[in-house]
Amino acid sequence: MKRRDLLRSFGAAMTTSALVSPAAAAELKGFPEQTAMSADHLPRPAMKGGGFQVFTQENDRKILAAVFDRLIPSDKFGPSASEAGCLEFLDDQLAGRYGEGRALYLEGPVRPENEEAIMGSPQFTQTPRQRYEDGLKALEAYAKATDGVAFHALSPGRIDEILSGLEEGKIELPNGVKGKWFFELMLQNAREGYLADPLYGGNRDMAGWKMIGFPGARYDYRPYIERQGENLKLEPVSLIPKD
Amino acid sequence: MTIERPKADVVICGLGWAGSVMAEELTRAGLNVTAIERGAWRDTSTDFPPAVDPDELRWTTRRELLQPMSVETTTFRNRMDQTAAPVRNWSAYQFGWNVGGAGTHWAGMSWRFTPWDFEVATQTRERYGAAKAEGLQLQDWGVTYAEMEPYYDRFERIAGTSGIAGNINGEIKPGGNPFEGPRAREYPTPPLKDTFWMREFREASERMGYHPFTLPAGNISQAYVNPLGVTMGPCTYCGFCDFHGCGNFSKSSPQACILPALMRRPNFTLLTETEVLHAVKHDDGKTAKGVKFITKEGEEGFQPADIVIITAYQMDNVRLMLLSGIGEQYDPATGKGTVGRNYTYQTCGTVNAFFSDKYTNPFIGGGALAVQIDDFNGDNFDHGNLDFIGGAGIMGYSTNGRPIQNMNNLRPGSKRWGSAWKEAYTRDYNQGAGIFIQGTSMPVRDAYLDLDPDYRDRHGQPLLRLTFDWNRNDQNMLRYLTDRSVEIMREAGGEDMIVENQAEESWNPYKQHSSHTIGGAVMGADPTTSALNPFLQSWDVHNVFVVGASAFPNNGGYNPTVTVGALAVRAAQAIHQTYVNNPGPLVKG
Ligand SMILES: Cc1cc2nc3c(=O)[nH]c(=O)nc-3n(C[C@H](O)[C@H](O)[C@H](O)COP(=O)(O)OP(=O)(O)OC[C@H]3O[C@@H](n4cnc5c(N)ncnc54)[C@H](O)[C@@H]3O)c2cc1C
Ligand code: SF4
Numbered sequence: 001m002k003r004r005d006l007l008r009s010f011g012a013a014m015t016t017s018a019l020v021s022p023a024a025a026a027e028l029k030g031f032p033e034q035t036a037m038s039a040d041h042l043p044r045p046a047m048k049g050g051g052f053q054v055f056t057q058e059n060d061r062k063i064l065a066a067v068f069d070r071l072i073p074s075d076k077f078g079p080s081a082s083e084a085g086c087l088e089f090l091d092d093q094l095a096g097r098y099g100e101g102r103a104l105y106l107e108g109p110v111r112p113e114n115e116e117a118i119m120g121s122p123q124f125t126q127t128p129r130q131r132y133e134d135g136l137k138a139l140e141a142y143a144k145a146t147d148g149v150a151f152h153a154l155s156p157g158r159i160d161e162i163l164s165g166l167e168e169g170k171i172e173l174p175n176g177v178k179g180k181w182f183f184e185l186m187l188q189n190a191r192e193g194y195l196a197d198p199l200y201g202g203n204r205d206m207a208g209w210k211m212i213g214f215p216g217a218r219y220d221y222r223p224y225i226e227r228q229g230e231n232l233k234l235e236p237v238s239l240i241p242k243d
Numbered sequence: 244m245t246i247e248r249p250k251a252d253v254v255i256c257g258l259g260w261a262g263s264v265m266a267e268e269l270t271r272a273g274l275n276v277t278a279i280e281r282g283a284w285r286d287t288s289t290d291f292p293p294a295v296d297p298d299e300l301r302w303t304t305r306r307e308l309l310q311p312m313s314v315e316t317t318t319f320r321n322r323m324d325q326t327a328a329p330v331r332n333w334s335a336y337q338f339g340w341n342v343g344g345a346g347t348h349w350a351g352m353s354w355r356f357t358p359w360d361f362e363v364a365t366q367t368r369e370r371y372g373a374a375k376a377e378g379l380q381l382q383d384w385g386v387t388y389a390e391m392e393p394y395y396d397r398f399e400r401i402a403g404t405s406g407i408a409g410n411i412n413g414e415i416k417p418g419g420n421p422f423e424g425p426r427a428r429e430y431p432t433p434p435l436k437d438t439f440w441m442r443e444f445r446e447a448s449e450r451m452g453y454h455p456f457t458l459p460a461g462n463i464s465q466a467y468v469n470p471l472g473v474t475m476g477p478c479t480y481c482g483f484c485d486f487h488g489c490g491n492f493s494k495s496s497p498q499a500c501i502l503p504a505l506m507r508r509p510n511f512t513l514l515t516e517t518e519v520l521h522a523v524k525h526d527d528g529k530t531a532k533g534v535k536f537i538t539k540e541g542e543e544g545f546q547p548a549d550i551v552i553i554t555a556y557q558m559d560n561v562r563l564m565l566l567s568g569i570g571e572q573y574d575p576a577t578g579k580g581t582v583g584r585n586y587t588y589q590t591c592g593t594v595n596a597f598f599s600d601k602y603t604n605p606f607i608g609g610g611a612l613a614v615q616i617d618d619f620n621g622d623n624f625d626h627g628n629l630d631f632i633g634g635a636g637i638m639g640y641s642t643n644g645r646p647i648q649n650m651n652n653l654r655p656g657s658k659r660w661g662s663a664w665k666e667a668y669t670r671d672y673n674q675g676a677g678i679f680i681q682g683t684s685m686p687v688r689d690a691y692l693d694l695d696p697d698y699r700d701r702h703g704q705p706l707l708r709l710t711f712d713w714n715r716n717d718q719n720m721l722r723y724l725t726d727r728s729v730e731i732m733r734e735a736g737g738e739d740m741i742v743e744n745q746a747e748e749s750w751n752p753y754k755q756h757s758s759h760t761i762g763g764a765v766m767g768a769d770p771t772t773s774a775l776n777p778f779l780q781s782w783d784v785h786n787v788f789v790v791g792a793s794a795f796p797n798n799g800g801y802n803p804t805v806t807v808g809a810l811a812v813r814a815a816q817a818i819h820q821t822y823v824n825n826p827g828p829l830v831k832g
Contacts, residue, residue, distance in 0.1 A: 025516040025538035031506040032284055040283075041290045044301075070661065077665040103311035105331045109697055115328040118320055120751045123331045160661070187660055195646040196300035211665060212672035214606055214646045217297040219490065220479035221607040228439035231602045239298060 045240060046092035046201030053095040054129060060136050061087060062152035064186075067139070070159045071190045078211040079204070086193030089202030093189065094129045101127030122178055128185065135182040138173035145174070199240045209236040246544030251277040251512070252823075254534055254548035256519040256563065257555035259344015260804055261790040261811045263497035263505065264398065265552055267471065268815030270508045274823070277546060278511070279536055281518040281555075282310070282341035286498055291488030296481075299645045303486045306333055308348045310340030317558060318695040321712040321749050323575065329698045329706065334752035336760070337486075338556055342515060343497040345556065345758070346804070350485035350610030350642065351461025351494055353404045354801035355395050355809075357621040358388035358424045360683075363797050366622065367632050375632060379716055380585060380686040382796050385768035385777035388424040391809055394816075396427050398808035399459075402495035403467040403475050406430035406459030420456045422617040432464045435478065440603050440676040441614040444639025447735035453616040458638065459805075460611035461495030471504040482643045484610030494610065517544075520702065522551050522567035522787060530786045530826075531569070537702060549826070550786050550818065554811070557793040561692050561763035562707040570764075570774045570783045575689045575710075581774040581782075582764055583692040586709065587798045589759040590635065590682035590717040592744045594728045596737025597654055597674045605644030605675060613640035613679075619727055620800040621683065631719040635682030635800040637728050639735075649675070654739040676737060678728045682721055684761065684798040687714045692763040709760075713746040721746045759803055764793040766810075770832035778817040778829045779810060785828050788814055 055061045068081035078084070093099055106125050115123045124131060139162075143151035147158065154162070165171035166183035173179040193202030195209070197217060203209065209216050216236035224232055253269055255262045255278040262278055270276050285291070285308075301307050317336055318327035330336060339345030359366050364381035408429045409419025434457035437445065445455040462478040469475065478493040492499045505511055516539040522531045523545070533547035553563050564570055564582050571580035615638040617623055626632055643649075650668060651659060652675050657667035695708035725744045732740055745755060767773030770782040779794055781787040790811045792803040799806075817829055 025514065025540060025542075026284070028284065028506070028513040028515060029509075029511075031503065032286070035288060037292075037295070038283070038285070038289050041285075041295060043295060043298075072660070072665065073662055075662045075665065077662065077669055098305060103306070103313055103333070105312035105316040105329050107329070107698065111326070111328065114326050115331075118325060118328040118751075119330075119753055120749075121753060123328065125331070163660070190660075191650050192300060192304060192647055195650060196304075197298055199298070200300055209646065212646060212668055214644060214672070218606075219293045219297055219481045219483075221481065222477075222479055224604070225436050225438060225480055225607050228437070228442055229601050229603070232604060239294065 043199060043239060044096070045199045046088060052091045054091050054099065054132070055087065059140070059150070059152070063136050063139055064090070066152040066154065066159055067163065067186055068190045070156060070163055071187055072194055078207045081190050081194060083204070084194055084207050085202040085204040086190050089193030089196065089200050090189050092201050094132060099127060099129035122181055131182065131185060134175060134177050135173070135185070138175050138177035138182070141174045197240070198238045206236045206238055246542055248277070248544060248546045250547040251275050252548065253277070253550045253552060254279065254546050255552045255554055256534060257281070257344065257553070257559065258342050258497070258513065259339050259554065259556060260346035260497060261807055262344070262552070262554035263346070263501040264401070264808050264811040265554060265790060265815045266511060267501050267505050268812060269819055270505065270511045272819035273510065274819060275510045276512070277514065277548070279514045279517050279519050279534065279546065280342050282339070282516065284515050285341040285343060285347060285488070287488065287490060287492055291490055293490035296487050296490040297483045299483070299647050302348070302483070303645055304647050306337070306486060308341065308486065308488065310338040313701065314340065315700045316706060318698050318706050318708045319752055320708070320710055323689060323710055327695055327708045327710070330752050335755035335757060336752055337758035338558070342502070342513065346496045347488050347498060348486050349461070349804060352611040352802040353399070353402065353406070353459040353461045353495065353805045355424060356388070356799040356801055356806050357422065357623070359622040360797065360799040361386060361388050361391070363632070370622070371626060371632070375626070378687065378714070380688050382585070382767050382769070382772050384796055385766055385773070391813070392424070392427060394809035394812040395805065397812045398805055400431055400470050401500050402461055402808070403431050403463045403469055403500065404459050404461060404495065404805070405432040405435055405464040407434045407457055409456060418456060420617050421454050422620065422623045430459060432467050435460055435462060435464050435609060435612055437614065438604065438607055438612065438641040439601065440641055441612070441639055443676070443735045444678070444731070445614045448616050448731055451731065451734055453618045455614050455616050458611050458613045458615055460609065462609040462611050463493045463495065469500055471501065473500055473503050475499055478609055480607050480609050480612065482606045482608035482645065484608070485642065518702070519555070519563065520566070520704065521563060522569060524568065524784060529784065531567070531784055550788070550822070553787065553789045554791060557760050557763065557791045558707055560789050560791045560793040562694070564764055564774070564789060565694050566704060569781050569787050572693055573691050575691050578688070581770070581772065584772070584774070585686035585762040585765045585796050586690045586692050586711060587684035587686050587761045587795070588711065588750070589757040589761070589798055590684050590713070590721050590746055591755070591757050592680040592721055592725045592728070592742070592746070594678040594680070594725070594732045595652060595741045596676060596732050597671055597739050598676060598736065599674060599738060602673050603676050604673065605641065605649070608641050608643040610642055612642060613638040619724055629723065631716045631723070633683030633685060633716070633720050633800065635680045635720070635724045637724065637731065638679050638681065640677060640679050644672070646672070655741055678732055680721065680724050680728050681757070681800055681802070682717065682724060683800045685714065685716050686762065686797055690714070712750050718746045759792070759798065761792045761795050761798040761803060764789050765796040766794040767796060776828070776830040776832070779814040780829050782828070782832050786826060788818065790814055
């Protein structure tokens with residue numbers, strides 16, 4: 001079995017066991033002798049070629065690609081976000097625990113104004129997946145209202161203008177979407193996709209790592225630590241080697 | 244259905260650093276110990292081997308080893324006249340929740356506090372006069388550094404700490420920290436090696452007349468067998484340390500240092516994925532009879548025990564005391580009550596800069612890989628003409644070059660997106676270097692913890708509420724320390740400096756970087772101002788011991804854990820040497 005298929009079947013096993021029975025509370029006496037990886041710590045690779053799970057609408061993918069490729073365009077430093085797989089990355093992230101906001105505290109009472117005043121920035125009780133759903137709709141509506149066209153049909157220069165307006169808090173989006181903070185979410189996720197291990201569907205060919213000179217999942221720099229200040233020219237290594 | 248478990252001599256609530264140390268001491272002394280841990284069993288080979296661990300997205304960015312806010316969060320406000328809000332997303336709060344606690348994914352900076360930190364009230368008064376501490380709620384710890392030394396030594400031996408001594412029995416040693424309290428002997432393993440930036444920082448601070456030394460580290464520099472017979476391996480400078488487990492058995496942690504021995508003891512039992520809800524007192528309220536818990540499946544149960552030890556990390560230690568009615572809630576208006584009193588934090592800043600035409604190779608890193616000067620820490624310098632007490636360690640660090648975490652570490656004025664970002668990150672990634680200023684935090688009357696009136700956890704129990712903002716003393720301190728750090732960075736030749744003084748704006752969990760929450764159930768010699776006596780025994784309920792950084796009445800300019808570990812050894816020895824033979828208060832209040 002190729003390494004990638006193996007990782008995929010790990011991933012599949014993980015999903016079923018998580019659905020059927022979560023690990024139970026246990027009484028441990030003696031040192032646990034198991035040597036197999038804990039199911040919930042197995043690698044969770046993005047499924048490649050399986051189609052989109054969250055961004056099932058073509059227009060949503062077009063809006064995202066239009067934004068992401070302005071956030072990270074193709075140029076002499078490396079491929080664009082969409083060329084590097086950042087859409088597939090985000091789709092996979094939003095389909096899973098991150099998108100579901102499983103780590104977040106979403107209980108009430110919800111007091112948006114007080115929470116924003118206390119914390120210095122808005123807090124959200126929507127999951128990241130819901131925020132994309134609302135945010136993309138709002139971008140589309142904004143483009144139709146101001147430019148009379150679909151968002152993805154805007155020129156690159158016009159998209160830059162809108163992104164800058166969002167970043168600086170000068171543009172408000174419809175339907176209560178907080179434009180500045182949706183911009184921050186997209187910027188964070190696009191760059192995550194560009195810089196995370198290729199295991200998650202982005203950073204194709206480790207392009208993001210090659211751009212900055214990060215050697216990836218190497219785990220031992222003892223041979224290099226004394227070569228202070230040198231250009232070490234280390235080829236990056238990924239958790240999912242090319243097969 | 245309620246599970247009724249067989250009685251134990253001791254029940255330990257939370258099996259992180261403090262819990263593991265306590266359990267090891269007490270089982271070795273022959274006591275029957277049951278530990279209850281909210282998180283899952285995690286171990287090196289099964290949960291973070293080298294093929295799984297170097298994954299920044301999963302462990303650093305998504306923080307998958309940490310306790311999610313959906314399990315329990317904290318509410319926060321700056322002042323008492325505000326309504327606190329719950330922390331909904333990841334923030335400075337970084338709680339552990341697996342067997343091993345945050346000790347599994349800490350960075351390993353392994354400090355002893357200075358002698359001054361333990362006696363800040365007395366020493367400040369004696370050296371500068373009482374007026375110097377005006378507005379601060381200073382109090383001594385009820386234990387001195389000299390008394391703590393053997394326990395520090397014991398914890399370091401278990402942890403295998405790497406480092407270089409600066410003061411052995413009063414004799415100053417070259418290369419070490421000349422300001423440290425006297426140590427009985429050298430560190431268990433030698434210091435880590437210097438990166439490019441550590442060397443530059445070391446040479447610059449030496450030229451300025453300061454005293455640089457390699458940080459004591461829970462990143463072990465060579466193979467080592469600890470007193471429990473557990474073998475550790477050398478750190479590989481892998482750069483995936485804080486927020487990550489260690490795949491090499493080289494990070495001091497309960498997994499690498501204690502659990503292999505502890506788990507094999509027949510008088511030790513561990514319940515995982517089981518949460519302690521609160522302790523239950525006997526009808527007379529003078530002692531506890533055990534703890535109520537709930538399993539992951541939602542079954543409630545009771546664990547009877549003669550001794551209850553709360554080691555659930557500083558914040559949950561205070562919360563469990565309040566939920567159990569152990570001690571009286573502190574009231575900042577009257578100063579009455581002790582639980583929740585003297586909450587402090589860590590006063591921090593950073594100075595980042597860039598080195599043109601150099602390769603800093605930031606990916607060569609360790610959680611505690613750094614060079615520090617202590618010339619401006621604690622009371623190591625004269626505060627006579629200064630408007631504050633305390634200070635900070637100033638460190639040139641090489642902790643990691645993880646690409647997502649560092650994607651905004653760019654020269655001033657750089658854009659965060661577009662080709663301009665790509666160009667800036669390509670240029671700056673390999674040229675950046677940073678100084679971290681980690682400072683003391685002094686207690687004040689209105690910085691405290693209590694239970695939130697509105698927000699609850701998944702079991703319906705109230706969340707802990709924090710009321711906190713920077714106080715003037717700590718702001719003045721950090722301003723002074725930031726200036727000193729900028730001078731060092733300039734001397735080292737760093738260009739395009741970015742200076743961040745975290746205390747300039749109101750405190751807020753989303754803006755801070757330090758995970759070090761301190762105090763709230765503090766130790767001391769006076770039961771009207773401390774919740775615990777100097778052996779971390781509750782003044783009010785004598786068979787309850789509460790062990791963690793919750794016990795520090797003030798925070799030193801250091802990471803807390805080695806002091807937590809040393810206090811744990813000391814408390815455990817007091818229990819098995821004295822308390823079990825004659826249960827009752829170990830100290831007269
Ligand atoms: C990323 C990171 C880096 C750090 N770096 C450093 C460093 O370099 N140097 C340093 O000194 N410190 C560092 N720390 C802090 C250090 O991890 C803690 O000080 C240390 O782990 C505290 O030990 P503890 O036993 O008090 O708590 P923990 O080790 O966190 O253990 C507490 C345990 O109690 C469990 N628990 C909580 N509530 C309950 C309940 N109700 N029932 C059952 N179980 C419960 C938790 O799940 C947890 O396992 C770092 C922390 C983090 C998160
Ligand atoms: S830096 Fe060293 S101690 Fe830390 S995780 Fe890597 S190998 Fe382990």
